[in-house]
Amino acid sequence: MENPMQHNQSKLFINNMMESAIRIGLLFILVVWTFDIIKPFVIPVLWGAIIAVALMPMTQKLERALKGRRGLAATILAFAGITLLIAPFWIVTSSIFEGISHSIEVLQSGEVDIPGPTQKIADIPLIGDKLFEAWALFANNLEKAVMHFLPQIKSAVSAAAGMLGSSLGTLVMFIISLAIAGGFMAHAEKSAAAVNTVAVKIAGTHGEEWTTLTAATIRSVLLGVVGVAFIQAILIGSALFTFSIPAAGLFTFIVFILGIAQLPPLLVVLPLIFYVFSTHDSTPATIFTVWVLVAGVSDSVLKPMLMGRGVDVPMPVILIGAIGGMITAGIIGLFFGAVVLAIWYELFMTWLKTEEQQNANAEQANEAEDKLVSLPVED
Known part of the structure; x- marks a missing residue:
């Protein structure tokens, strides 16, 4: 037969459990409504x-x-x-x-x-014949x-x-x-203080360091990804406007988007090179080609210069985080992906340093113990 004290404790436990479940459920509903x-x-x-x-x-x-x-x-x-x-x-x-x-x-x-297509169009590998036929059809019978x-x-x-x-x-x-x-x-100071307070509540003593790392990583991604894409778009766009390419503004914008998406601007540039060679003389077409090709590969020089500045995290870590974040969450993922990988890198390095420090302390303790053992014992 159940003890009355045990019965009361069981009843109290059930009441507390039900009360906690109701409170958690109401809090969950409040959070969902707030998010909506x-x-x-x-x-x-x-x-x-x-x-x-x-x-x-x-x-x-x-x-x-x-x-x-x-x-x-x-x-x-x-x-x-x-x-x-x-x-x-x-x-x-x-x-x-x-x-x-x-x-x-x-x-x-x-x-x-x-104007009808020239033989240069037909000589383009893979797509030349079909492009020549379609262009000729538009030229002869619109x-x-x-x-x-x-x-x-x-x-x-x-x-x-x-x-x-x-x-x-x-x-x-x-x-x-x-x-x-x-x-x-x-109101930067008040905003930073609020963010630091929340970060310390969530992550403990390392929270403030991570907010600093987050800010530095955001600036690094902005310079190394968006900044490089903007510079490339300006360089290529200036060539398009100089040589009076139709819809130059639209092509410049597409180059900028491709640069942010970490896709080569040559996807836009190469068809335009064929167009310029088919509509311009050889000399200006060659100048245009050299101009846009140099601008298209300029990111290989600009990214190491701009990405990773002010951050102790290696550039490949930031770049992989930016690309992976963008694939997962769109343009805003550029920043969040880089920040998340940067924080994980810092956690990993802290763990390694902790292991090394523990090993060093153990070695020092062993050396001190050996010295104590080797000391002569006084009578």
Whole structure:
């Protein structure tokens, strides 16, 4: 028969367990509701934090130039970033709309004169013959060519429209993120103190070191990935505009995106080289080829110079984290992947140092014990 004391303890345990389960369930529901409420703001806030960390050194320099006015410095940088976002987008969209408008006007006038392909096009390996036939069809019988390639044309137009709409949404998101970054930069000390407090609560004594490592890694990725992609896009874009390549703004933007995605810009450059050789003389075409090829491989020189600066983590670790993070979580994964791998690298190195320190302490203890044993015993 059950003891009354045991019965009371069992009843108390069940009551406590049920009460704890109810509290945990209500807390879980509250967390889920809270996440649903703040979900639309998570990505802009994360991007705002990343941008603020990356631009903080520039903000501090501008603050000193403005005699300590941190808010004004942060506002100027935020507006400058918004301008730098809107200007290229406006150039690219204007270039696209001008091309579409010109094409519509030419089609409506009926005076379509497409130059036929040269033998150089047919000599291109693998795709030369098919490209020559398609180009010749458009040059000789445009209406038949349009009807023949109508499904592909519809797919291309629909993909371009979807890309344009997605780009517009991304632009708006980054404008909001820059405004948030301006707020973070204006109150950098309070934001950093709050982050350090949370990091110490989560990771203990190493939390503050990891927040410093996170900031340095974000700046390293921004310089080594986004910065190099921007430089490459400028170098290649200047060649495209110099040689009056159609839709030069759009191709420059694609080169920039490929650079961020760690894909070679030669994917865009090589078809343009064939186009220039088919439409220009040999000398300017050769100059264009050398220009864009040198710009296309410039990342092999720029990345070792820019990536990993200010961080004790090796460049391959940061680069692998950035690429893997981008494959997993998109563009924002560039930064989170690099940060996660950098922290794991630091944990691994700390573990190795701890093992070495323990071995060194053991050796010192053994040496001290041997010395004590070897001392003569006094009578």
